[in-house]
Ligand SMILES: Nc1ncnc2c1ncn2[C@@H]1O[C@H](COP(=O)(O)OP(=O)(O)O)[C@@H](O)[C@H]1O
């Protein structure tokens with residue numbers, strides 16, 4: 068009896084979520100999937116058909132795919148390399164009183180719009196920003212804006228907090244006495260870091276990298292503003308195809324391809340990182 | 353393996369001491385965790401640091417392990433100063449209070465952690481063999497591939513013991529290792545630790561707040577209070593000749609009678625209680641002498657107190673007796689414990705061994721009795 072009513076409650080509680088997912092995630096993807104096999108209507112938009120022509124046309128957007136598949140992992144890696152030492156410092160070095168202040172400073176940028184902050188970087192990286200400063204000390208001819216470097220800088224800036232927090236949490240959870248035990252058993256501080264701290268923080272690192280990577284695969288604002296139309300992501304291609312050229316079938320094919328690529332990469336990644344038993348050890352204690 | 357040597361008086365070579373504290377003081381900011389402490393732990397002995405929470409036991413261990421450096425004074429190992437030497441270079445290992453097993457490693461990897469830090473690393477085969485031997489030693493053979501979260505508290509305890517002992521340290525430090533175990537398991541582990549220490553022959557330094565544990569396991573014990581060592585000695589020395597009321601109270605049970613010192617010489621003192629009763633007792637060996645007019649206490653172990661029925665004649669050699677009424681009689685197997693209330697001296701505890709039961713066999717709660725002891729079986733000390 069109790070079991071029956073509790074499963075009834077479970078269903079009831081999960082229903083909004085299920086409806087939400089169906090209406091706003093699964094249905095749209097199905098629509099896009101159908102569109103991707105269609106043809107371009109004369110005035111733009113969609114004409115029902117069943118053809119693979121749109122997929123055959125994918126190489127036309129090869130550069131966007133290339134840029135995304137290079138800069139999304141590169142951006143994830145760069146953000147990680149900067150975030151890890153920062154998270155380590157916050158979690159293990161800084162005194163507790165200053166920790167809160169510094170953590171708040173990491174979040175503060177979120178209080179203004181991402182668009183405005185990225186615009187700010189247009190000025191910093193543009194002709195009258197850093198290049199002008201470099202010129203002042205004698206280094207001339209440096210161009211930053213509208214290059215892959217500018218996009219990478221924008222990515223690291225925008226995604227750093229997202230990277231820092233999961234890593235910070237996992238580092239903070241590492242029990243001080245484990246480090247002392249390692250030290251006690253003859254491991255120097257460096258070896259202790261490599262054999263205890265790093266492995267125990269890996270779940271946080273894996274989570275952070277996955278979140279950032281997935282979001283970066285769909286990024287379009289940073290390349291649009293800091294790449295200046297020269298460093299195109301798939302996201303930019305989609306904006307262009309759906310809103311400017313109104314080529315819905317081709318846009319749908321690009322979108323479906325992006326989803327498939329992401330699913331493949333993420334599931335490979337998950338299988339590699341979250342081996343059964345491996346993370347259990349870390350999270351159980 | 354080192355020969356056992358626990359006799360403090362005959363050792364004078366500093367190399368014979370695995371650990372020496374020389375005027376060690378440790379401050380944490382304003383907190384004085386350890387104050388001008390001296391300590392000598394002979395090679396191969398089982399030494400306990402016993403005291404209430406916050407008295408500086410863990411701090412002492414951490415100074416030996418190398419996690420903390422003394423604010424002043426010297427910590428030595430076999431005559432050589434260890435100050436400034438980092439923990440990972442010291443020949444000591446620690447069993448942590450909450451065990452601290454590495455959660456991402458299995459049992460075998462946990463135990464082989466120490467040897468794997470050496471350079472060159474021992475060959476795989478040798479490591480496997482060593483781990484196998486250690487698991488035999490702590491009676492968990494075949495546990496190599498268990499994950500840490502699959503182990504019970506008692507098993508974890510043995511694993512971290514093996515993880516420390518595999519390094520063949522000169523000194524093994526144990527910080528309240530049994531506090532988290534249930535009573536039965538604790539008794540079992542106490543005996544196992546004791547025989548393990550005999551087997552491997554290395555110095556054990558055990559921290560505990562449980563006097564029974566310290567008394568039953570140790571060769572020598574240091575009683576600590578407020579960041580200092582009050583007395584160091586064998587369990588029987590501490591029991592028979594506690595230097596002050598704190599030690600007498602901490603080690604075993606005592607009846608305490610306090611009052612003003614009315615007579616004193618270099619061997620014994622007499623105190624007068626508020627109820628105008630005069631009690632005399634000798635000083636413990638090494639104890640402080642009392643002067644007339646100061647507050648003093650006389651401690652009498654329950655085993656030293658005799659009781660007999662009013663109708664019975666007074667046993668011989670009794671120097672003092674008082675009338676009382678039995679409130680409790682507790683059967684302890686090998687002895688009977690009587691709780692007696694007296695008008696002039698309050699509640700008094702007496703333990704009568706089974707062999708002397710003839711006189712007390714028929715006594716029951718409510719009975720009026722006489723109770724007394726020999727002056728020589730009490731101890732006079734300052735009233736702390
Ligand atoms: N890291 C620390 N910082 C500040 N005070 C400490 C620290 N460690 C211990 N203390 C203080 O030092 C005193 C002794 O502590 P400790 O050695 O842990 O005692 P015990 O192990 O006997 O309970 C206590 O008053 C404790 O609060």
Ligand SMILES: [Mg+2]
Nearest residue numbers: 406409410411
């Ligand atoms: Mg402690």
